Amino acid sequence: MKTSMAWIFLVILAGTFGLAQDRPTVTAQPNTVFVGADGKFEANPDTALVQFNISAQEESSRAAYDRASKAAEQIRQILRSNGIEPKAAEIGFFSLQPVYDFRTAKRKLVGYRVNTNVTLKLKDFSKIAPIVQQLADTDITENQTVSYTLDDIDAAKTRAVEDAYRRARESANAVARAGGRTLGELSYASVDTFENVRIVTPMNARVMESMGAATKMAAPTAEFSPQNIQVTAHVNAMFALR
Numbered sequence: 462m463k464t465s466m467a468w469i470f471l472v473i474l475a476g477t478f479g480l481a482q483d484r485p486t487v488t489a490q491p492n493t494v495f496v497g498a499d500g501k502f503e504a505n506p507d508t509a510l511v512q513f514n515i516s517a518q519e520e521s522s523r524a525a526y527d528r529a530s531k532a533a534e535q536i537r538q539i540l541r542s543n544g545i546e547p548k549a550a551e552i553g554f555f556s557l558q559p560v561y562d563f564r565t566a567k568r569k570l571v572g573y574r575v576n577t578n579v580t581l582k583l584k585d586f587s588k589i590a591p592i593v594q595q596l597a598d599t600d601i602t603e604n605q606t607v608s609y610t611l612d613d614i615d616a617a618k619t620r621a622v623e624d625a626y627r628r629a630r631e632s633a634n635a636v637a638r639a640g641g642r643t644l645g646e647l648s649y650a651s652v653d654t655f656e657n658v659r660i661v662t663p664m665n666a667r668v669m670e671s672m673g674a675a676t677k678m679a680a681p682t683a684e685f686s687p688q689n690i691q692v693t694a695h696v697n698a699m700f701a702l703r
Contacts, residue, residue, distance in 0.1 A: 493648065495699045496632045500625025503689040504617045506609035509589050511581040513596055513605040522557060522573040529575040532601035536579065539595045543588050545581070553578035586687075609687040618654045621694035626650070629698045637702055645701030654694045 515536065517528035537547040555577045561568040583589060589607060596602045611617060630644075637644040 490699065492702045493699050494633045494636050494702055495697070496629045497695065497697045498625050498628035498632055499693060499695050500621050500623070500628055501691060501693045502617050502620035502624060503691045504611055506611050506687050506690050507584065508610050508612045509583040509586055510608045510610060511583060511589065511592060513579055513602045515577045515579060515601060516574065516603050518560060518572050518574040520572045525573040525575045526557065529577065535599060535601055539592065543592055545588070550579050550581045553580055611690040614656060614692065617690065617692040618694065621654060621692045622652055622696060625694040625696040626698065629696045633698065633700045642702045645703045647698060648701055649699035651697045652694060654692060656692050
C-alpha cells in the first residue's frame with residue numbers, strides 16, 4: 462500500500478461554528494480516522510408544569526399580605542379537590558412592594574402589592590384542564606401557563622449519544638472501505654448533548670375561559686397532544702485503521 466495511505470484523517474464538521482469552538486481539538490495520529498456525527502432522540506414529555514402568579518394589592522402592606530394568604534388558601538383547596546397535596550406546589554419567589562402614583566411631580570404611595578410565583582408539576586395530564594379551569598374561575602391568579610418537560614432526561618441523552626455514535630462509526634467504516642482498510646477499535650471519543658425542550662404555552666387561562674364561554678367551543682388546546690422533547694448529541698470519535 463502506498464505510503465500516503467499511512468495517514469488517514471477525516472474531520473466531519475457538524476453543528477454551528479460556536480459549538481464547534483467548544484469541541485476538543487485532536488491531533489492526527491498515524492493509521493487512524495477521526496469522525497464526528499450528530500444524533501437525536503425524541504421522547505414524549507412525562508411532566509406538565511402549571512405555573513401561575515398569586516397577586517394582591519391593598520392600601521396597606523398587612524391588608525395585601527392577608528389577601529394573598531387567603532388567595533393561597535383557595536389554591537390549596539383547589540389542589541385538594543383534585544387529589545393533589547398542596548406541598549406539591551413550589552413557590553419560586555415572594556415579593557411585597559409599594560405601589561406609587563407617578564402622575565404628579567411628587568410620587569404618591571397608593572398601596573402595596575404582593576406577588577408570588579407558583580409552579581405545580583403534574584404527572585397525570587388529565588388533571589391539567591380542571592385545575593387550570595378552576596384557577597381561571599377565581600380572581601386570585603394571573604398569567605397561568607402550561608408547559609411540558611421530561612424528568613427522565615438522562616435516559617433520553619443516552620439514546621441520543623447511541624444514535625450519534627452509530628452514525629459516527631458508519632462514517633468511519635465508509636472511509637476505511639474507501640481507503641482499502643478495515644476499521645479497528647475505538648481509541649478516543651468525546652460527547653456533547655443538547656436539550657431542545659419545546660415549550661407549549663397557551664394563552665392566559667382567563668382569556669381562554671372567556672373565549673370558550675362566548676363561542677361555546679372547546680378550548681384551543683383541546684384534544685391536541687403535547688410536543689415531543691428532543692435531545693441531540695454530538696460525538697467525536699477516533700478509530701484505529703487496520
